[in-house]
Amino acid sequence: MTKALSRQPRLDALGDYPFTRLRRLFGGLAPSPGLTPIDAGAGEPRRPQPEFVAATLGQYLAGFSHYPPTAGAMFLREAIAGWLVRRYGLPAIDPATQVLAANGTREALFAVAHALVNPDAIEPPYVLMPNPMYQIYLGGAVLAGARPWALPCTADTGFAPDLDAVPERVWERTAFIYVCSPSNPTGWVADAAWYRRLLALAERHDFYIVADECYSEIYRTSPPVGLLEVCAQSGRGDFARCLVMNSLSKRSALPGLRSGFIAGDARLIARFAKLRSYTGPATPLPLQHVAAAAWNDESHVATNLASYRASLDAFFTEWGKDGVPAGTFFAWLDVGDGEAFARAAYTEQAVTVLPGAYLAIEDASGENPGRRYVRAALVDGPEAAAELAKRLGQVRI
Numbered sequence: 001m002t003k004a005l006s007r008q009p010r011l012d013a014l015g016d017y018p019f020t021r022l023r024r025l026f027g028g029l030a031p032s033p034g035l036t037p038i039d040a041g042a043g044e045p046r047r048p049q050p051e052f053v054a055a056t057l058g059q060y061l062a063g064f065s066h067y068p069p070t071a072g073a074m075f076l077r078e079a080i081a082g083w084l085v086r087r088y089g090l091p092a093i094d095p096a097t098q099v100l101a102a103n104g105t106r107e108a109l110f111a112v113a114h115a116l117v118n119p120d121a122i123e124p125p126y127v128l129m130p131n132p133m134y135q136i137y138l139g140g141a142v143l144a145g146a147r148p149w150a151l152p153c154t155a156d157t158g159f160a161p162d163l164d165a166v167p168e169r170v171w172e173r174t175a176f177i178y179v180c181s182p183s184n185p186t187g188w189v190a191d192a193a194w195y196r197r198l199l200a201l202a203e204r205h206d207f208y209i210v211a212d213e214c215y216s217e218i219y220r221t222s223p224p225v226g227l228l229e230v231c232a233q234s235g236r237g238d239f240a241r242c243l244v245m246n247s248l249s250k251r252s253a254l255p256g257l258r259s260g261f262i263a264g265d266a267r268l269i270a271r272f273a274k275l276r277s278y279t280g281p282a283t284p285l286p287l288q289h290v291a292a293a294a295w296n297d298e299s300h301v302a303t304n305l306a307s308y309r310a311s312l313d314a315f316f317t318e319w320g321k322d323g324v325p326a327g328t329f330f331a332w333l334d335v336g337d338g339e340a341f342a343r344a345a346y347t348e349q350a351v352t353v354l355p356g357a358y359l360a361i362e363d364a365s366g367e368n369p370g371r372r373y374v375r376a377a378l379v380d381g382p383e384a385a386a387e388l389a390k391r392l393g394q395v396r397i
């Protein structure tokens with residue numbers, strides 16, 4: 001029996017992670033024999049590794065003999081700041097006070113809630129998030145002691161988080177909002193007007209914005225606008241109230257490197273750096289060198305982007321319906337019943353896709369906005385994407 005004082009009811013309240021649920025859904029089922037299995041479940045970019053990775057790693061192996069600085073070595077923070085200035089046309093960003101290295105954005109997106117939520121508030125504050133969402137937002141908010149408030153992102157809203165659906169009383173008690181643009185899983189991309197609207201709300205109601213922009217380099221037509229860019233353009237050069245996260249996992253197809261960053265408001269960066277000096281999620285120094293090389297190189301990013309675009313074209317040509325996302329490499333497909341479809345896709349076509357319901361929570365009306373959908377990751381190139389669409393097109397539920 002567990003002593004009441006050592007229970008963790010908030011952890012108990014969280015559902016299992018989407019891939020655990022997927023394994024459970026497929027438990028006892030076998031993929032259709034005679035077909036080569038296609039795994040479109042996980043959002044893992046499968047692109048060739050840029051050559052500089054091995055070369056840089058070899059050059060800096062001695063760094064494994066040292067504890068890495070948790071905030072990131074200055075050479076890495078400078079490379080990140082340089083990329084931000086080039087990518088978003090920022091007048092300046094200070095690597096010493098406005099940038100932190102992260103061990104991939106997943107841990108940082110989780111941990112940030114502990115830096116921005118008051119766990120001793122008599123009435124728990126709200127943390128707002130899109131719905132459907134990257135599930136880390138939910139885990140971060142709940143375990144930090146906040147109440148999650150999910151903003152519906154549906155076909156009716158053009159998949160934008162519906163800021164108008166948030167009651168005044170919720171804004172008043174909001175600690176911060178997670179934003180994801182380009183959005184996993186829907187592919188929605190925020191425009192400057194949407195970000196400006198959110199910035200005005202944050203100022204009016206005194207809350208913070210955490211923008212997860214880790215798909216910023218994977219887009220259909222033009223590079224998505226970034227939150228820091230909109231801040232700078234609208235006279236908010238200190239990025240007040242704003243934190244942005246980005247990662248090499250998608251941009252450089254290096255998810256195993258575990259390297260990303262947090263940038264923005266120096267006051268929040270200092271607070272977060274203090275928290276991280278206790279949790280200590282440091283990336284080994286040789287990997288920080290590889291990361292700096294990756295932020296300084298655009299050619300591999302352009303090659304990857306061309307492949308993702310060709311994959312989206314190939315998929316949707318074969319699929320034969322609208323729905324090409326403005327950003328990300330995900331197809332977010334309305335199939336009527338996501339779980340039933342995923343099960344049938346696995347048993348009939350040897351294809352793994354993720355039921356959309358696993359990426360969403362029930363909204364205030366009791367509806368899960370992902371229920372009708374599946375998410376398919378187009379990460380194996382155009383030919384595989386066309387084959388994936390062909391097989392999914394044959395699934396009947």
Ligand SMILES: Cc1ncc(COP(=O)(O)O)c(C=O)c1O
Nearest residue numbers: 043104105106134184247249260
């Ligand atoms: C929306 C979103 N944010 C953040 C991450 C985390 O990426 P990483 O921790 O590899 O930087 C992912 C990974 O799938 C994601 O889809």
